[in-house]
Amino acid sequence: MSRAYRHNLNGSSLEPGTRQLEIEAVALRFGGVQALQNVSLDVCQGEIHAIIGPNGAGKTSLLNCISGLYRPQEGHIRLHRSDGPPHDLTRTRPSRVARLGVARAFQNIELFKHMTVLDNLMLGRHVHMKHSVWRSFLYYGPARRQEIAERQLVEEVIDFLEIQAVRHAHVGALPYGVQKRVEVGRALCLQPAVLLLDEPMAGMNTEEKEDMARFILDVNALAGVTVVLIEHDMEVVMDISERVSVLDFGRKITTGPPADVKTHPQVIEAYLGEEVS
Amino acid sequence: MATATGVYHTSYEADLALRKTRAEWIRLGLIVLLVVSAPFLLNPFWLTVANQIGIAIIGAVGLNILVGHTGLISLGHGAFLGVGAYTSAILVTRLEAPTLVAIGVAVAVTTVIGTFFGLPSLRLKGLYLAMATLAAQFILLFAFRNWDFITGGTDAIVVASPEIFGFTLRTDFHWYWVIFGVAALVVFAARNLFRTGLGRAFHAVRDQDIAAAVMGIHVGRQKLLAFAISSGLVGLAGAMTAHYRTIVTWERFTLDVSVLYLAMIIVGGLGSVAGAVYGATFMTVLPAAIQQLARNVRDTIPMLGREIPAIQLIVFGLVIVLFLLFEPRGLDRTWQRVKDYFRLWPFRY
Numbered sequence: 001m002s003r004a005y006r007h008n009l010n011g012s013s014l015e016p017g018t019r020q021l022e023i024e025a026v027a028l029r030f031g032g033v034q035a036l037q038n039v040s041l042d043v044c045q046g047e048i049h050a051i052i053g054p055n056g057a058g059k060t061s062l063l064n065c066i067s068g069l070y071r072p073q074e075g076h077i078r079l080h081r082s083d084g085p086p087h088d089l090t091r092t093r094p095s096r097v098a099r100l101g102v103a104r105a106f107q108n109i110e111l112f113k114h115m116t117v118l119d120n121l122m123l124g125r126h127v128h129m130k131h132s133v134w135r136s137f138l139y140y141g142p143a144r145r146q147e148i149a150e151r152q153l154v155e156e157v158i159d160f161l162e163i164q165a166v167r168h169a170h171v172g173a174l175p176y177g178v179q180k181r182v183e184v185g186r187a188l189c190l191q192p193a194v195l196l197l198d199e200p201m202a203g204m205n206t207e208e209k210e211d212m213a214r215f216i217l218d219v220n221a222l223a224g225v226t227v228v229l230i231e232h233d234m235e236v237v238m239d240i241s242e243r244v245s246v247l248d249f250g251r252k253i254t255t256g257p258p259a260d261v262k263t264h265p266q267v268i269e270a271y272l273g274e275e276v277s
Numbered sequence: 278m279a280t281a282t283g284v285y286h287t288s289y290e291a292d293l294a295l296r297k298t299r300a301e302w303i304r305l306g307l308i309v310l311l312v313v314s315a316p317f318l319l320n321p322f323w324l325t326v327a328n329q330i331g332i333a334i335i336g337a338v339g340l341n342i343l344v345g346h347t348g349l350i351s352l353g354h355g356a357f358l359g360v361g362a363y364t365s366a367i368l369v370t371r372l373e374a375p376t377l378v379a380i381g382v383a384v385a386v387t388t389v390i391g392t393f394f395g396l397p398s399l400r401l402k403g404l405y406l407a408m409a410t411l412a413a414q415f416i417l418l419f420a421f422r423n424w425d426f427i428t429g430g431t432d433a434i435v436v437a438s439p440e441i442f443g444f445t446l447r448t449d450f451h452w453y454w455v456i457f458g459v460a461a462l463v464v465f466a467a468r469n470l471f472r473t474g475l476g477r478a479f480h481a482v483r484d485q486d487i488a489a490a491v492m493g494i495h496v497g498r499q500k501l502l503a504f505a506i507s508s509g510l511v512g513l514a515g516a517m518t519a520h521y522r523t524i525v526t527w528e529r530f531t532l533d534v535s536v537l538y539l540a541m542i543i544v545g546g547l548g549s550v551a552g553a554v555y556g557a558t559f560m561t562v563l564p565a566a567i568q569q570l571a572r573n574v575r576d577t578i579p580m581l582g583r584e585i586p587a588i589q590l591i592v593f594g595l596v597i598v599l600f601l602l603f604e605p606r607g608l609d610r611t612w613q614r615v616k617d618y619f620r621l622w623p624f625r626y
């Protein structure tokens with residue numbers, strides 16, 4: 001079943017191609033461990049920007065800094081917008097970062113396990129809803145109207161991700177690949193300006209990977225959502241991303257189009273002779 | 278719409294409804310019938326028990342919002358009950374406030390005090406939060422007993438039977454309607470809360486607080502809100518006890534009461550409004566039933582009559598342990614199983 005999507009999933013009002021996320025000289029330490037060192041990179045509106053690197057390179061840590069979960073000791077992360085000065089995400093708490101339009105899917109699935117798929121996705125609408133204790137107690141009236149209005153967009157995301165059959169299922173009971181998909185859906189329901197995906201295809205079989213790649217491309221091409229993608233599967237990365245940044249031991253080696261990055265000597269060295277195909 | 282092959286919905290309203298099939302409506306009708314006819318059928322002893330159940334339901338639903346739905350713990354709710362009771366009693370006796378106003382203020386005061394003692398939840402979880410709220414329990418109990426100038430100290434406060442809209446609530450029969458009217462409203466409100474975004478946010482904080490924050494939920498504010506709503510409802514239960522029993526003493530708000538209420542929601546089902554109702558009913562009926570039983574056999578086995586309190590304690594402890602072992606999700610889960618059994622009835626396997 002297909003239908004015209006009525007809701008715009010893109011939460012950014014910036015012109016495509018302009019600088020959206022500006023990461024400037026970020027350094028992050030955990031005691032003696034230097035997780036990130038002088039990392040600078042720009043993400044532009046409307047691109048798929050892949051971040052790659054060996055295990056422990058600091059990719060997840062970088063996303064955590066953007067989400068406001070980690071506070072880097074040095075540097076700034078600015079989120080640009082069309083209607084005012086940029087926000088410095090390094091000084092913003094996670095719930096506020098979400099309100100600014102940064103949505104996130106985690107490396108290890110962090111769904112609300114005891115809830116249904118629908119409830120998980122509706123939580124993606126949290127920042128767009130008004131919450132009043134009295135209206136919730138009463139339910140009939142504004143609270144129910146709001147539930148139904150938000151449900152419309154959630155149902156579009158359900159259609160888009162092809163998870164209609166499981167909408168009332170509890171997420172904890174779903175197969176791994178479907179859970180991954182639900183988590184991306186929850187982030188999409190936020191109508192994000194920037195979508196951060198931490199290894200969305202890890203542990204999937206080829207077919208599931210293809211599906212996920214298609215969803216990411218669709219979100220990006222049709223809706224225009226900026227995607228920051230961490231992924232280990234080089235083929236996928238080279239296929240779908242416009243630009244690639246490489247991290248190694250907390251330092252950024254290079255940023256560029258996939259073809260250039262693939263042949264960069266330091267990148268080849270970082271992967272220690274691993275075939276970068 | 279329920280058919281032989283399943284339940285179908287053609288609108289989001291229908292999909293969001295609490296009761297979707299005719300069987301569910303019939304069940305609700307039977308419960309209403311039971312509640313309405315009970316005061317005409319029960320003897321005085323059990324009518325008193327029924328009223329205690331009604332008040333316990335209000336408190337248990339309140340505590341469950343914090344513990345079962347938000348995943349926080351409080352050992353201070355016995356004292357919060359006392360805050361509601363003392364506030365309302367003092368307002369009525371010292372300031373001659375109308376009862377309804379006094380109860381309203383009592384709810385507000387308990388909400389504020391409960392939220393204040395919930396502040397440690399911004400930093401602490403689990404056992405550490407339990408210790409912090411235990412401190413609240415002791416601090417408040419100390420205040421009840423020692424701040425003579427406000428609470429009358431260890432002397433009881435005696436309250437007159439309240440007059441509401443020109444009608445004096447004197448007998449258990451009168452009270453029954455008030456208590457169960459309020460309890461029904463509280464249950465309805467709590468059920469509603471958990472089918473809106475605000476209620477979902479409590480569950481999100483309970484299931485995965487980091488993901489909740491990343492989805493835009495202000496976790497700290499949500500936790501304090503849980504303390505606020507929860508202690509507000511417990512304050513309401515406390516204020517109603519004060520006027521119903523017409524006497525307020527500190528002994529009714531000790532740590533035992535906090536534990537009793539926790540037992541109610543564990544036995545009933547954490548994180549389920551219906552579970553809180555089952556648990557409140559069960560844990561109030563149980564000691565009363567033991568008392569009745571022991572009284573009946575007092576003449577044949579005199580020892581039993583003397584040891585009622587001890588037996589009550591032992592059974593109380595045993596029930597909690599058995600539930601934790603065999604039905605950790607409480608009576609609510611048991612009921613679901615019974616329903617499933619009959620739904621699939623001809624096809625037993």
Ligand SMILES: Nc1ncnc2c1ncn2[C@@H]1O[C@H](COP(=O)(O)OP(=O)(O)OP(=O)(O)O)[C@@H](O)[C@H]1O
Nearest residue numbers: 030033035053054055056057058059060061062107
């Ligand atoms: N909360 C933390 N406390 C201490 N050390 C941490 C923490 N988070 C990350 N680190 C350390 O920071 C470094 C980078 O970790 P990170 O998880 O960002 O790597 P990654 O690139 O995402 O790796 P992977 O590909 O395995 O997911 C590692 O050495 C890790 O041990």
Ligand SMILES: [Mg+2]
Nearest residue numbers: 059060061107
């Ligand atoms: Mg990682």
